[in-house]
Amino acid sequence: MINISLTIRIALRAIKVNKMRSALTMLGIIIGVSAVITMVAVGSGAKQRIAEQISSVGSNLLMILSGTTTPGGVRMGMGTQPTLTFGDAQAIQRECPSVQYVAPTHGGAAQVIYGNQNWSTGITGTTPDMLYVRDWGLVSGRNFTDDDVRSAAKVCLLGKTVVDNLFGSVNPIGEVVRIKKVPFTVIGVLESKGQSPTGQDQDDVIYIPITTSQKKIFGTQFPGMVRIIMVKARSTEELSSAEKEITELLRQRHRIGPKQENDFTVRNLTQMMEAQEQSANVMTLLLGAIASVSLVVGGIGIMNIMLVSVTERTREIGIRMAVGAKTWDIRLQFIIEALTLSMIGGIIGIIFGVAVSEALSYFSGWKTLISPFSIALAFCFSAFVGVFFGFYPAYKASMLKPIEALRYE
Amino acid sequence: MALIDIRNICKTYDLGDVKVNALCGVSTVIDKGEFVAIMGPSGSGKSTFMNILGCLDTPTTGKYLLDGVDVEGLSRDDLAELRNKKIGFIFQGFNLLSRTSAIENVELPLIYAGMSSRQRRDLARQALDRVGLANRYNHLPNQLSGGQQQRVAIARALVNNAEIILADEPTGNLDTKTSVEIMELLVTLNQQSGITIILVTHEPDIALYGRRKIRFLDGSIVEDV
Numbered sequence: 001m002i003n004i005s006l007t008i009r010i011a012l013r014a015i016k017v018n019k020m021r022s023a024l025t026m027l028g029i030i031i032g033v034s035a036v037i038t039m040v041a042v043g044s045g046a047k048q049r050i051a052e053q054i055s056s057v058g059s060n061l062l063m064i065l066s067g068t069t070t071p072g073g074v075r076m077g078m079g080t081q082p083t084l085t086f087g088d089a090q091a092i093q094r095e096c097p098s099v100q101y102v103a104p105t106h107g108g109a110a111q112v113i114y115g116n117q118n119w120s121t122g123i124t125g126t127t128p129d130m131l132y133v134r135d136w137g138l139v140s141g142r143n144f145t146d147d148d149v150r151s152a153a154k155v156c157l158l159g160k161t162v163v164d165n166l167f168g169s170v171n172p173i174g175e176v177v178r179i180k181k182v183p184f185t186v187i188g189v190l191e192s193k194g195q196s197p198t199g200q201d202q203d204d205v206i207y208i209p210i211t212t213s214q215k216k217i218f219g220t221q222f223p224g225m226v227r228i229i230m231v232k233a234r235s236t237e238e239l240s241s242a243e244k245e246i247t248e249l250l251r252q253r254h255r256i257g258p259k260q261e262n263d264f265t266v267r268n269l270t271q272m273m274e275a276q277e278q279s280a281n282v283m284t285l286l287l288g289a290i291a292s293v294s295l296v297v298g299g300i301g302i303m304n305i306m307l308v309s310v311t312e313r314t315r316e317i318g319i320r321m322a323v324g325a326k327t328w329d330i331r332l333q334f335i336i337e338a339l340t341l342s343m344i345g346g347i348i349g350i351i352f353g354v355a356v357s358e359a360l361s362y363f364s365g366w367k368t369l370i371s372p373f374s375i376a377l378a379f380c381f382s383a384f385v386g387v388f389f390g391f392y393p394a395y396k397a398s399m400l401k402p403i404e405a406l407r408y409e
Numbered sequence: 410m411a412l413i414d415i416r417n418i419c420k421t422y423d424l425g426d427v428k429v430n431a432l433c434g435v436s437t438v439i440d441k442g443e444f445v446a447i448m449g450p451s452g453s454g455k456s457t458f459m460n461i462l463g464c465l466d467t468p469t470t471g472k473y474l475l476d477g478v479d480v481e482g483l484s485r486d487d488l489a490e491l492r493n494k495k496i497g498f499i500f501q502g503f504n505l506l507s508r509t510s511a512i513e514n515v516e517l518p519l520i521y522a523g524m525s526s527r528q529r530r531d532l533a534r535q536a537l538d539r540v541g542l543a544n545r546y547n548h549l550p551n552q553l554s555g556g557q558q559q560r561v562a563i564a565r566a567l568v569n570n571a572e573i574i575l576a577d578e579p580t581g582n583l584d585t586k587t588s589v590e591i592m593e594l595l596v597t598l599n600q601q602s603g604i605t606i607i608l609v610t611h612e613p614d615i616a617l618y619g620r621r622k623i624r625f626l627d628g629s630i631v632e633d634v
C-alpha cells in the first residue's frame with residue numbers, strides 16, 4: 001500500500017493543475033458547510049434565547065386562573081369570573097405537599113408619579129413569596145413582609161424599567177411614588193429579567209402587598225378575590241402531582257360536584273415553555289437539514305468532477321497500473337483527492353460560516369450560537385461527503401483494465 | 410526452466426458482429442538473458458503479444474508460464490505485483506506522467522513497491538545516472554527531448570531490478586542517431602546486467618541488435634531464428 005502523505009501530495013498537485021475547476025468544486029462544499037454552520041448557529045441561538053427566557057420566568061411554575069377553559073356551553077373567559085380567593089392560596093400552601101411556594105396576585109394597570117415624572121405600568125399586588133416563586137432577587141433594598149401584607153402597608157418594589165423611567169440616576173430606595181394618588185414608599189428594586197418568552201418586558205412591573213392592592217388601589221365588588229395564583233412546585237418531577245393536588249383541593253374548596261366543570265384553570269407554564277423550546281429544537285434540526293441538502297449537492301459536484309478527472313487521467317491510471325499500482329492504490333489516490341477537495345472546502349466553509357453567523361448576529365441582532373459540536377459535525381460531514389462521493393469514481397478508476405487504460409486516447 | 414513459456418496462445422477480440430483473431434496458436438520459449446527482436450507488418454499481433462507477456466492483458470486461450478508460474482490463476486493485484494517486481498515497460502509514446510519530474514517518474518514503481526522515500530530517491534538517481542541523465546533529475550517530460558524521455562522510461566523500467574524489459578517500438582518516435590543511442594543502452598543493460606530484453610520493431614537495422622529474431626504474420630509466428 002502506498003503511503004498517505006505522498007498520496008496527499010499527488011492529490012494536491014492534481015488539484016493545483018486545475019485551479020479554477022477545483023475552486024468551483026470546493027465552492028459547492030464551502031456553501032454547504034457554511035450554510036450548515038450558519039443555520040445551526042441561528043437555530044441554537046434561538047433555542048438558547050428561549051432557554052434563557054424560560055429560566056428568567058422561573059422554573060417549575062404553575063398558574064391558576066379563575067374561570068374555565070373547558071369547551072362546550074356558554075362560559076366566561078378565563079379570569080373574568082372571580083372564583084379564587086386569598087384563602088385558596090393559603091390552603092394550597094398548607095395542604096399540597098408538592099407545592100413549595102404560592103403567590104396570589106391581584107392588580108391592574110395604573111399611572112405612577114414621582115416628582116414631575118410619570119409612567120404607566122402594571123401594578124401587581126402579591127405576597128412576599130412571589131420573589132421565591134419567580135426566582136427573582138433584589139438589586140437593592142428589601143422584600144416586603146407578611147406584616148406589610150397584614151397591615152396593607154403602602155410599600156412597593158420596582159422593576160428596572162420603572163426605575164429607569166421615573167428615577168434616572170436617583171437612588172429610589174426610600175423615595176415616595178404615587179400610584180393612583182396613593183403615596184407608596186419604595187423599599188426595593190428588582191433585578192433585571194429582560195423579555196419574557198412572549199416578548200413582554202418583565203421589568204416593567206411594580207409589586208405591592210396584595211391587601212394594599214385590594215383595599216386601596218383596585219377595590220372591587222369582590223373583596224378577598226385574587227386574579228391569579230402563581231405556584232412553584234418543589235421540582236420538575238412534582239409539577240404534575242402539584243397540578244393534581246391543587247385541582248383536587250380547589251374542587252373540594254369550591255364544592256364542585258363530580259360531574260361539574262372546574263371553575264378555575266391550572267396552567268403548567270413550564271410545560272408550555274418547554275414546548276416552545278422543543279419547537280426551537282425542531283427548527284434547528286430543520287434548518288440544519290435544509291442546509292445539509294446544499295452540502296449533498298456540493299458532494300455531487302465533487303463526484304461529477306472526480307468522474308471527469310478519472311476519464312481525463314485514464315492514461316495516467318494505466319501507467320500507474322503498468323508499473324505496479326494495485327486496486328487500493330488507485331482507489332486511495334482518487335478517494336484522497338476527493339477528500340482533499342471536500343476537506344479544504346469544509347475548512348474554508350467553517351471559517352466562512354462562522355463569519356456569516358457573527359455578521360448576522362451583528363447586523364440583524366439575532367442571537368447566533370456556534371458550538372464546537374456543530375463545527376466538528378460540519379467537518380466530519382464534509383469528510384464523509386468526500387469519501388462517499390469520491391468512492392464511486394475511485395472504484396471506477398481501479399476497475400479499469402490496464403491495457404485499455406494505457407491505450408486510451 | 411525457461412523465463413517465459415508460451416503455449417498455444419490465442420487472443421480474439423469480439424467486436425460484436427466480427428471476431429478479430431489478433432493472435433492464433435502462438436507458442437514460444439524465451440530464456441533468461443536473451444535479447445529478442447520481434448518483427449512483422451503492422452497489425453500482425455506484435456503489440457498484442459507484448460501486452461500478454463507483460464501481464465497487461467490476458468490471452469483468450471492458451472497458457473503463459475512466467476518463471477514457472479501460470480499467470481491465469483493470478484488476481485489483479487498479484488499481476489500488479491508481478492509487473493512491479495519483474496517487468497519493465499518501454500513504449501513508443503514514452504508514457505511518462507506529465508507535470509511530473511524525471512526523478513518522480515522513475516520513482517513510481519518503487520512507490521508501489523512500498524519503499525521509503527529516501528531509498529526511492531537513491532535508487533531513482535542511480536537509475537537516471539545509468540541512462541545518462543545525471544543532470545536532468547528535476548526536468549519535466551515536456552522539458553526533455555524524445556530521446557531523453559525514452560531514457561527516463563528506461564530508467565523507470567530498470568529501477569526496481571526488473572528481469573524483463575518489454576520494449577514496444579521504443580525507437581518509433583526517435584531519429585536515427587537517438588535510436589542508436591537508445592539501442593546501445595539496451596544492449597549494455599542486456600550484457601552487463603543480464604536483463605532479458607524483448608523488443609518490437611519494424612526497422613531491420615534496429616532488429617539487428619537482437620540476438621534472436623521472431624517474425625509475426627497475421628497473428629502467428631512465421632520465423633524464429
Ligand SMILES: Nc1ncnc2c1ncn2[C@@H]1O[C@H](COP(=O)(O)OP(=O)(O)O)[C@@H](O)[C@H]1O
Nearest residue numbers: 422429430431450451452453454455456457458
Ligand atoms: N482493443 C482491440 N480491439 C479490437 N481489435 C484489436 C484491439 N487491439 C488490437 N486489435 C487488432 O488485433 C490485431 C493486432 O494488433 P496489434 O497487436 O496492435 O498489431 P501490431 O502491434 O503488430 O501492429 C489488429 O488487427 C488490430 O486491429
Ligand SMILES: [Mg+2]
Nearest residue numbers: 455456457577
Ligand atoms: Mg503495435
